[in-house]
Amino acid sequence: MSEFQRTIKYEADRVKGFGREVMAVPGCEQLESCIQCGTCSGVCPLTIYMDFSPRQVMALTRADFKNEVLRSHTIWLCASCYACTVECPREIRITDIMYELKQRAIHEGIYPKQFAIPVLAKEFYRMAAKHGRVTENVLATLMFLKTNWRAAIGKWKLGLGLFLRGRFPLRIESIKRKDELARMMEMVDNVDIDKLTDGPKGRSKALQPH
Amino acid sequence: MKYTYFPGCSLKGTGRAYEESLLAVFQAMGIELEELEDWNCCGATAYMAVDEVKACVMASRNLAIAEKAGHKELLAPCSACYLVLNKTKHYIKESPSVERVVNRALESAHLAYSGNVPVRHPLDVLVHDIGLAEIKKRVKHPLKGLKVAPYYGCQIVRPYATFDDQYNPVTMDRLLEALGCTLVNYPVKTRCCGGSLTGTLPEPGLFCAYVLLKEAIVCGAEVIATVCPLCQFNLDGYHDSIEKKWGSYRIPTVFFTQLMGLAFGIPANALGLQRGFVPMKPLPALAQGVAA
Numbered sequence A: 001m002s003e004f005q006r007t008i009k010y011e012a013d014r015v016k017g018f019g020r021e022v023m024a025v026p027g028c029e030q031l032e033s034c035i036q037c038g039t040c041s042g043v044c045p046l047t048i049y050m051d052f053s054p055r056q057v058m059a060l061t062r063a064d065f066k067n068e069v070l071r072s073h074t075i076w077l078c079a080s081c082y083a084c085t086v087e088c089p090r091e092i093r094i095t096d097i098m099y100e101l102k103q104r105a106i107h108e109g110i111y112p113k114q115f116a117i118p119v120l121a122k123e124f125y126r127m128a129a130k131h132g133r134v135t136e137n138v139l140a141t142l143m144f145l146k147t148n149w150r151a152a153i154g155k156w157k158l159g160l161g162l163f164l165r166g167r168f169p170l171r172i173e174s175i176k177r178k179d180e181l182a183r184m185m186e187m188v189d190n191v192d193i194d195k196l197t198d199g200p201k202g203r204s205k206a207l208q209p210h
Numbered sequence B: 001m002k003y004t005y006f007p008g009c010s011l012k013g014t015g016r017a018y019e020e021s022l023l024a025v026f027q028a029m030g031i032e033l034e035e036l037e038d039w040n041c042c043g044a045t046a047y048m049a050v051d052e053v054k055a056c057v058m059a060s061r062n063l064a065i066a067e068k069a070g071h072k073e074l075l076a077p078c079s080a081c082y083l084v085l086n087k088t089k090h091y092i093k094e095s096p097s098v099e100r101v102v103n104r105a106l107e108s109a110h111l112a113y114s115g116n117v118p119v120r121h122p123l124d125v126l127v128h129d130i131g132l133a134e135i136k137k138r139v140k141h142p143l144k145g146l147k148v149a150p151y152y153g154c155q156i157v158r159p160y161a162t163f164d165d166q167y168n169p170v171t172m173d174r175l176l177e178a179l180g181c182t183l184v185n186y187p188v189k190t191r192c193c194g195g196s197l198t199g200t201l202p203e204p205g206l207f208c209a210y211v212l213l214k215e216a217i218v219c220g221a222e223v224i225a226t227v228c229p230l231c232q233f234n235l236d237g238y239h240d241s242i243e244k245k246w247g248s249y250r251i252p253t254v255f256f257t258q259l260m261g262l263a264f265g266i267p268a269n270a271l272g273l274q275r276g277f278v279p280m281k282p283l284p285a286l287a288q289g290v291a292a
Helices: A018-023 A029-033 A039-043 A054-062 A066-070 A083-087 A094-108 A117-131 A136-147 A149-154 A156-164 A178-190 B016-028 B044-050 B052-069 B079-094 B096-108 B122-130 B132-138 B171-178 B202-218 B229-237 B239-246 B256-263 B283-291
Strands: B002-005 B032-035 B147-151 B223-226 B253-255
Touching: A018 A029, A018 A054, A018 A094, A029 A054, A039 A054, A039 A083, A054 A066, A054 A094, A066 A094, A083 A094, A094 A117, A094 B044, A094 B052, A117 A136, A117 A178, A117 B044, A117 B052, A136 A149, A136 A156, A156 B229, A178 B052, A178 B096, B016 B032, B016 B229, B016 B253, B016 B256, B044 B052, B044 B079, B052 B079, B052 B096, B079 B096, B079 B229, B122 B132, B122 B171, B122 B256, B132 B171, B147 B171, B147 B202, B171 B256, B202 B223, B202 B229, B202 B239, B223 B229, B223 B256, B229 B253, B253 B256
Parallel strands: B002 B032, B147 B223, B223 B253
Antiparallel strands: none
């Protein structure tokens, strides 16, 4: 990274159509009516740690600044508490838009590399699909090994404390009919969502798993 | 009365004490819980971040199995499960394309979901179906003088406030008062605990937990009562790290069902109270203190 970074955005930085694409996703339509009041940034308990405030992320998304948004820390700092969603005077489902942006960042592989959160999300996804259930301590251990194994060693005390209190199961939890769940997931992968849809608002494209 | 019980992954792991106390309390109240047959993970917040449609399909398998079981209502004690199952119901209802994908996937597993499984939180069921009068009848040892901060967290009141106000929920306040507790005014009762950030990004995550602990102490609480396994974990498990950064704010965080169990005279060990990192003061001493 160079020492100096341009702080003003140019028209050329936009990825035209990105905002439209996001706003076509079910649940994200209301973004179009954002009045930039900043209520979301005010109620968010994590704004103080963000590079862009939630209000800025809304504006950047709508204005096609795809790279800025998908690389931002903000989408990964959202802990899904829905405070913004219930407070927004324009009824924008900000939490759901954050989810949509996270999905896109994971799909494009452009999330901040030092963040363990996308790794956790992916490992969680894998474990839940494979076993049907999530064994939290095993998941956390996997995540630390893949991101920062030194940090994992630093957690030994917490792990031991949990073990001594019977809160650290040594067996991986699993459902009985894993094949049933696998079949269901496979069905989602194979289904041509466009052909299934006669939805009222032509939302089908955006629903495709990216 | 009978409900289908959806434990979720946390209640079988780090939140075991929640399951232990919930089952004990429901048994004492004479309400039958039948664990959902071969339930799977709800998907939580993490699955939604990777693939929203698959997250809905995954959650819908539980709804379909519950519908087949036929006990009408599904009890979800974990806030994340409660939210995800309800969110899936909303998505299926709102979006024809999601509905079709879900139905196709369920079909492949010889399952079906018609949209008629209410997802309820135990707090809602206890206060609104059973009623405070019935709960009061079961109280053997009123928790007189115990100062409690009622902490609801986010996902049982937001975004789908089905049984209480999303800004100032009071269901747990009234329940704890019925047990004899003294409620402190806890203005951050619906503020975020940090969720899974405590494990992934310690500084921002733990800051959320620290604010809640400090505020409870400032408000004069001796114990925090919670309704969610992740909230309990975040407020109970990270005191060492929080102390290093911001100072010592050691206050026990327990499940509301554990307080109910204590008031009903169920032994502390049967309620999983020994599983907490910050132990609660033994109650008899506390009761004597009040009597003296």
